[in-house]
């Protein structure tokens with residue numbers, strides 16, 4: 778049964794994250810809560826899966842210390858940037874893939890899931906959904922299908938990621 782979750786709020790000036798300190802070391806700590814840029818959305822994270830990529834990023838030090846991972850998540854829109862018209866506070870969403878480059882060999886072959894420029898939280902400047910909130914580009918969200926509970930939605934996001942990732946590439950998907 779789906780647990781009752783608090784309504785999205787931006788009152789808190791901080792959010793809680795599971796921050797990578799070094800290979801195999803994660804601390805739960807509070808950091809400043811994000812505000813959305815003009816084309817971005819801030820979401821409350823309800824559930825986040827743990828992907829095989831996260832294990833490499835955290836346990837083997839693929840990600841940089843001071844970042845947090847997590848990219849298979851479900852949540853609710855809390856705030857939108859001034860240019861965002863596709864989402865409204867309260868919308869139930871699934872974190873989609875990071876933006877694709879559209880130029881690399883895989884993108885041009887019609888396989889954007891394997892984009893060579895795709896991001897894994899913590900390998901670049903971005904951070905992930907092992908946090909109570911996440912800020913993403915509005916184009917990186919998908920609507921949670923009606924009738925699908927949030928916990929199941931996060932599980933399906935993880936399955937989709939596994940089915941579409943490239944096992945030969947670091948930071949898979």
Ligand SMILES: [Zn+2]
Pocket residue numbers: 877878879880881882883884891892893894895
């Ligand atoms: Zn690409």
Ligand SMILES: [Zn+2]
Pocket residue numbers: 828829830848849935938939949950
């Ligand atoms: Zn994944």
